Amino acid sequence: MSKIKNNSPVLFFYNNSKKWLAKISKKESLHTHIGVIKHSDAIGKEYGSRLITNKDKYVYLLEPTMYDYVMKIQHGTQIVYPKDLGYIIARAGIGDGQKIVEIGTGSGSLTSFVANIVKPRGHVYTFDVDENFMKIAEKNIKKAGVSKYVTQHNLDLKTAKTMPLEEMDAALIDLGDPWIVIPKVRQMLKGSGCVFAICPTMNQLEKLTIALVENEFTDIESTEHILRTIEAREGKTRHSFQGIGHTTYLCFARKAFFERESRQLTEKTPKKIIKKPASKTTVKISKKISKKPS
Known part of the structure; x- marks a missing residue:
């Protein structure tokens, strides 16, 4: 009890x-x-x-439950809602023992949720540039009881010359311009590692998808998740008049190796022209022709 x-x-x-x-x-x-x-x-x-x-x-x-902590979290920024959190976890296959990099901590709702999934052997490394948001996130992460599994960094990965992490299982991006950090994310991910980006608008999805293809990501998928609750009561069950509409679009992809460099190298290398030796018949004819007077 x-x-x-x-x-x-x-x-x-x-x-x-x-x-x-x-x-x-x-x-x-x-x-x-x-x-x-x-x-x-x-x-x-x-x-x-x-x-x-x-x-x-x-x-x-x-x-x-973690759902309660997420829904009651102190908002410093727009949070990622449970209807989206669940799909992120399932699609990326996030589980115990994995190492996750998050770019854009925000209020810490996604951070807390993911940390609760990867614990006790995994860890979330989260990056943000706004110290005020980071303080709010720190309180929310602590309140959710997962501080032990989260490391916060005050670092702008957009301008960082060297990446602080490598061989990450998944990357979660919550920025207004996620396409900017895709080359950096690629450096930190392991082969076939997943990336998920939170995109409020379709314009962001377009630019992000272009960057993903350019940086050799595959299995690219963009989705929107809409949850509708039902008022279930005897004799008068109906759809709820209240609910959460559009929250965000999600973009998923996996790191791959297109082998573009090796193909380009092959195309640039000049092909050797191999001359076939003349046949015996050709040699005899040429000799006969050379004996004729001019």
């Missing part, structure tokens, strides 16, 4: 639109429109239990 203690993370769940993520502290109370929720009342209870507020409303004490 998993019981809630002081400092335990808890999701106070009232309904799908009203839920609060907190770390339990004996002296803390949560003041909401459904009443006051005392943290101390949750201590000693099993996850899944419920509390009654001073307004006779009840909330369930749920153990937070």
Whole structure:
């Protein structure tokens, strides 16, 4: 039986639109429109239990998942939503023990989600240039409990002369101009390593795809993922009137070797002309002709 203690993370769940993520502290109370929720009342209870507020409303004490951390994350930038996160993990085959490079930490939602997948033997190396965003991301990563599996770098890989990493399993790019770093990403990836780029617009997809082909990537795929929730109730089930529309486009590719250099070298090398020796008949004829007077 998993019981809630002081400092335990808890999701106070009232309904799908009203839920609060907190770390339990004996002296803390949560003041909401459904009443006051005392943290101390949750201590000693099993996850899944419920509390009654001073307004006779009840909330369930749920153990937070990574989905909850992502959705309740402090936003410094636009986050990557779970509907996109799941496809990134599945398509790139990200798993325990892998080494991931992320360019553009943002608020740390993608960082936290991926770190939770590659732990305990894997690691995420994330790069950003904005120190303010990095501080927000650091707090979010810590809150999600995956700081041990993340290393943050304040470095602009666009202008870096040497790459700090090599033989990475996958690269995740969340920049306004992802095509700029594709040559750098190629240097850091292992053969057949995956790259995923977050692109809010189709214009970005076009420029990115051109760069991927130029830098010898294959299996290029661009997708958009739309999630629609259903209000399932007896006798009146229908589509939800609320939902998340377009969030981003995703572009996937894998590092390959087109062998362009070897082909170009072959084309530039002049072919040797091999002269065939004259046949015996030809030699005899030439001799006879040479004996004729002019």
